Amino acid sequence: MATYQLVGANISFPGRVEELDIFGVKDRDNLSSLAVSYTPPATLPVRAKNWMDGEERELEAWYSAAGILLKTSGASDFFILPGGLSISEINVNVIEQAGGGSPLRINNLDRSILLGPALILALALRGIWSLHASAVRFGEQTIVFLGESGQGKSTLAAYLSASGWQRVADDILPVSCAADNILAWTHFPQLKLAPEEQPVLNLPDSLPLNKICLLTSAAPDSAPRLEKLSAGDVVKALLSHTAGTQIFDSGLLAQHLQFAAQVARKIPAYRLIHPHRRDALPLVREFLEKIC
């Protein structure tokens, strides 16, 4: 078993996940498998297609009061306890054990499930929603960039971080509602960034989220512009750009809708319409600095 400090809590995993080493492995001696027998509930599972380990696979999420069972063909079954602080492996599929007491390693497919749907569901059980987004910090202001793939979320975050801003997230930003504000959680693996680029290295565990920016494309020869986004459009953007919703059950979907509504009421939001040209980025930066 390995325990990592992620998104404000210790979460135990069935074995070592190298991508999470930066989050402080506390214990990696034993493989964690669930000791209780589990009978799937009578209700049908939530099913979704997911790209995992280079292949599209069907994922099943069986919800019960005891927790969530995740099943994928060819992979181990994982069980997420209520509260989302423990992810266990029910039947161990392919585990490589290096010799001499080295940490147990998890195969690629299982790792992609653990770092993807399993972790996202575990966070959702704690009311933390994983936005498919990049995010940056300028002064005391944190801005999240939402948008479809290819709209320049990572490019913009990388450009701004090279211009003195701080990158908070590259691909996934966990976000939750607190009593007075909305929190962006920084201690989460950004899998497309190198270990030395991980935002966790320079940031506190959580930051207040101040602005939302929805990226959309403009014609290549046009100038970028920034417009206010209505609260209704913010809800739509959050519903569309949250990871893992295809495997949420109705209870999680209802909570997620309330989250999106709360964020839309509290956070000013903008639509950034920009051409995908590098020479337009300085003007984009100026726009963003003005709203910070």
Added chain:
Amino acid sequence: MLTLDSKLHIPASVSFSVVGQDAFLLNTQTNKYFALEKVGARLWEFLNEGKQLHEGYRKLLEEYQVEAVQLEKDVLELINQLKENGLVEIV
């Protein structure tokens, strides 16, 4: 047949949130979202407050500059769509 005098009920399986001028509805039986804008969202607010359909219709007539006949047609069409998607029930 649905009329403005029909009595409606929002089932417990519908979760919703009103944000600005929009209402977002989730049917937890089908896990499908629906969005209502402006007039539709306002009507939903009235129904959620326990107002009957004809009361909601009258309120909309007061609040919006719209022909009564056109509004009746639009309201009944919307309620039919909500009913088909399990978001309201006729009692």
